[in-house]
Amino acid sequence: MSESTRIRVFSVDDHPLLREGIAAIVNSQADMELTVQAATGREALQLYRQHLPDVTLLDLRLPDMTGIDVLIAIRNEFPDARVIMFTTFEGDVEIQRAMEAGARGYVLKNMPPRELVELIRQAHSGRKRVPAEVAAKLAEHLGEERLTQREVDVLRHLAGGNRNRDIAERLFISEETVKVHVKHVMEKLGASDRTQAVVIALRRGIIQL
Amino acid sequence: MSESTRIRVFSVDDHPLLREGIAAIVNSQADMELTVQAATGREALQLYRQHLPDVTLLDLRLPDMTGIDVLIAIRNEFPDARVIMFTTFEGDVEIQRAMEAGARGYVLKNMPPRELVELIRQAHSGRKRVPAEVAAKLAEHLGEERLTQREVDVLRHLAGGNRNRDIAERLFISEETVKVHVKHVMEKLGASDRTQAVVIALRRGIIQL
DNA sequence: GGCCCACTACCACTTTTGAGGTATCCAGCA
DNA sequence: TGCTGGATACCTCAAAAGTGGTAGTGGGCC
Numbered sequence: 419m420s421e422s423t424r425i426r427v428f429s430v431d432d433h434p435l436l437r438e439g440i441a442a443i444v445n446s447q448a449d450m451e452l453t454v455q456a457a458t459g460r461e462a463l464q465l466y467r468q469h470l471p472d473v474t475l476l477d478l479r480l481p482d483m484t485g486i487d488v489l490i491a492i493r494n495e496f497p498d499a500r501v502i503m504f505t506t507f508e509g510d511v512e513i514q515r516a517m518e519a520g521a522r523g524y525v526l527k528n529m530p531p532r533e534l535v536e537l538i539r540q541a542h543s544g545r546k547r548v549p550a551e552v553a554a555k556l557a558e559h560l561g562e563e564r565l566t567q568r569e570v571d572v573l574r575h576l577a578g579g580n581r582n583r584d585i586a587e588r589l590f591i592s593e594e595t596v597k598v599h600v601k602h603v604m605e606k607l608g609a610s611d612r613t614q615a616v617v618i619a620l621r622r623g624i625i626q627l
Numbered sequence: 628m629s630e631s632t633r634i635r636v637f638s639v640d641d642h643p644l645l646r647e648g649i650a651a652i653v654n655s656q657a658d659m660e661l662t663v664q665a666a667t668g669r670e671a672l673q674l675y676r677q678h679l680p681d682v683t684l685l686d687l688r689l690p691d692m693t694g695i696d697v698l699i700a701i702r703n704e705f706p707d708a709r710v711i712m713f714t715t716f717e718g719d720v721e722i723q724r725a726m727e728a729g730a731r732g733y734v735l736k737n738m739p740p741r742e743l744v745e746l747i748r749q750a751h752s753g754r755k756r757v758p759a760e761v762a763a764k765l766a767e768h769l770g771e772e773r774l775t776q777r778e779v780d781v782l783r784h785l786a787g788g789n790r791n792r793d794i795a796e797r798l799f800i801s802e803e804t805v806k807v808h809v810k811h812v813m814e815k816l817g818a819s820d821r822t823q824a825v826v827i828a829l830r831r832g833i834i835q836l
Numbered sequence: 837g838g839c840c841c842a843c844t845a846c847c848a849c850t851t852t853t854g855a856g857g858t859a860t861c862c863a864g865c866a
Numbered sequence: 867t868g869c870t871g872g873a874t875a876c877c878t879c880a881a882a883a884g885t886g887g888t889a890g891t892g893g894g895c896c
Contacts, residue, residue, distance in 0.1 A: 434740055439646070528643070530643055531644060579819040583852085594875055617787075617836070620829065775843085778842095790882065804844050806884075807843085839894100840893100843891085844889100844890080844892105850883100850884085854880090857876105861873085862874105863870100863872090
């Protein structure tokens, strides 16, 4: 296989040791090479433009911005960009948002190297695939109504330990309206009280710690 | 430097790609080598006995047990074991428990490779060191009273969305006693309500999602 | 023996939450 | 145009949470 047909892989992750591992695995394959690496979102955007890689492995948590935002920015400029989200986190909402933003895959970091390179090949050839494990997470909450922006706002304040009255003040609405939002949040998440709502939201990737 | 004086490193982590990265970095050093790897706690204990490595890099989150438990088990059998905790998580309570259990270091996974190998050398030569970043986390809550076992029990039930009455039933105590525990938890964590107490506890590594 | 601490328990009281319901306004859509 | 969904608001009422204080019991420690 000639140089020019190798899949050029771009790795974006703030863990140097993990990038080292990716480099080792990718470069051990005859049909691909790790062309360039980045540790932050800003760096990722800049280097993407410079190198126009074939496949990008993108971490969800970066020091300066979220992987989702990087993904959106890249696909905004380059709609054909083939990006695989590569992360430890498995909240179904994060998976869903990534796929909606045009990710070609969503892989957990504990994935065996063999499967990772296979996914890189699949993403490169245009297929959109996620491992069964990830798909299952997504399927868990398929039919469910998702939270509105306002509800997520209220949820974040809940996590901060604010009383309904305080939330009302901060959002410039009445306490009664806050109660309505809280009620809807609990209903949609299947929580029995605000505390459980926050825990479920954290688990599902709706809010972050 | 002869073969026999190389630092023999043991890596325990359920992320194959990260282990790959550690292997690459460690083996690139003249004075150390990655001798053996494990992906689970059970495996770690078994392989430790077989290989008696000089320095162990131990992940905090493993599929079958916590890294702390593995650390305790190892140091129970081999009190001189030199173990460095190696993890993404930075709750001060987890750091504290690891150091109390006899860890020689506590390193975040986003650490630059150069510093990691330096820490391996330091741990091997008997020094107990943590990076300033980690030490700062520890210092944040130095003088504070820690939660009792019972309080942590109650906290876990809080996170599950249980009412005081339900917690009382499950722990076979009165609801009034539960209230006392909840009050103490909130006081010690500086939380204004049970929801914030749970969020703080998650952030500090007192409970897990 | 005496002391401290964790756990337990009960009482009284206020504040906050959560469950009902109804209703208006506005924007987007069929 | 009429319908729907989201955000807003107000009402009532019961239940739960949170605050304050007092106190017994058993273990461990000086």
